[in-house]
Amino acid sequence: MSPPSHPLAGGVAVVTGAASGFGLEACRIAAGLGMKLVMADVQLDALEAAARALGALGAAVLPWHLDVADGAAVEALGAETIRRFGPPNLVFNNAGVGAGGLVWESSVRDWQWVLGVNLMGVVHGVRVFTPLMLEAERRDRAYRGHIVNTASMAGLVNMPNMGVYSVSKHAVVALSETLYQDLALVSERVHAHLLCPFFVPTGIHRSERNRPADLAAAEPTRSQRTGQAMNDKAVGSGKVSAAQVAQFVFDAVAEGRFYIYSHPKALRSVQTRLEDLVAPRNPSDPFAERPEVGAQLRAALRGG
Numbered sequence: 001m002s003p004p005s006h007p008l009a010g011g012v013a014v015v016t017g018a019a020s021g022f023g024l025e026a027c028r029i030a031a032g033l034g035m036k037l038v039m040a041d042v043q044l045d046a047l048e049a050a051a052r053a054l055g056a057l058g059a060a061v062l063p064w065h066l067d068v069a070d071g072a073a074v075e076a077l078g079a080e081t082i083r084r085f086g087p088p089n090l091v092f093n094n095a096g097v098g099a100g101g102l103v104w105e106s107s108v109r110d111w112q113w114v115l116g117v118n119l120m121g122v123v124h125g126v127r128v129f130t131p132l133m134l135e136a137e138r139r140d141r142a143y144r145g146h147i148v149n150t151a152s153m154a155g156l157v158n159m160p161n162m163g164v165y166s167v168s169k170h171a172v173v174a175l176s177e178t179l180y181q182d183l184a185l186v187s188e189r190v191h192a193h194l195l196c197p198f199f200v201p202t203g204i205h206r207s208e209r210n211r212p213a214d215l216a217a218a219e220p221t222r223s224q225r226t227g228q229a230m231n232d233k234a235v236g237s238g239k240v241s242a243a244q245v246a247q248f249v250f251d252a253v254a255e256g257r258f259y260i261y262s263h264p265k266a267l268r269s270v271q272t273r274l275e276d277l278v279a280p281r282n283p284s285d286p287f288a289e290r291p292e293v294g295a296q297l298r299a300a301l302r303g304g
């Protein structure tokens with residue numbers, strides 16, 4: 001648990017994807033810091049249970065059923081946050097969904113769903129809450145604000161058979177880095193941060209359960225089934241917990257760090273990609289260190 005002297009102590013936190021995974025663990029830490037909680041999630045039953053549990057511990061909680069892809073709904077969340085608790089000190093744009101498969105096999109509905117949540121959900125969080133935080137800074141010299149956007153290590157490299165997800169997360173990285181620079185032009189006390197987790201046991205590999213009915217998926221292709229199976233295995237075997245990653249977020253806010261990684265050793269792949277870009281050379285084999293995984297994927301996709 002963060003120490004009481006944490007700069008977010010006693011403030012207001014807005015967290016999307018708050019009913020499970022990183023979001024729920026972040027809410028638990030925030031509650032321990034005496035923060036008022038705005039918990040938003042698309043899964044209503046899990047949200048209500050999480051809000052009750054934290055409320056029973058004494059936290060002031062506003063649960064909000066939210067599809068982050070709906071810009072008007074995020075605007076309503078911003079207005080209610082101000083009405084109930086005042087301007088947020090932490091906005092954790094964390095809601096996300098997973099998807100796999102060969103990039104040309106992602107349907108229009110796949111793209112709409114994944115980009116709607118993973119990218120536009122963050123876009124809406126930034127465009128709605130940043131002006132509220134800047135206004136709070138203008139009115140109160142003691143105010144401090146932090147926006148944390150959840151991307152992924154998939155936003156820093158390009159692994160095969162997960163193209164639609166990687167595209168969404170690369171866009172979040174670009175958005176967040178630009179937000180950091182834009183805020184530096186106009187603000188001294190509102191800051192941006194970027195979370196890039198690797199494989200961590202959360203509910204993201206079961207994202208399909210929350211897919212809107214109007215964006216129903218077609219029967220999964222071989223590559224999508226393969227991607228789901230490999231992702232299930234990788235996420236389920238992760239050794240770093242969601243609670244640890246949430247603590248990394250609060251530590252980074254306290255230290256003023258932009259980049260937040262759950263698995264720093266995974267940055268070797270990022271370095272290789274950057275070297276490919278600068279050399280320039282063709283993209284390196286992503287399975288160079290684990291050729292058996294590449295062989296398994298190729299065999300599964302070719303039916304061998």
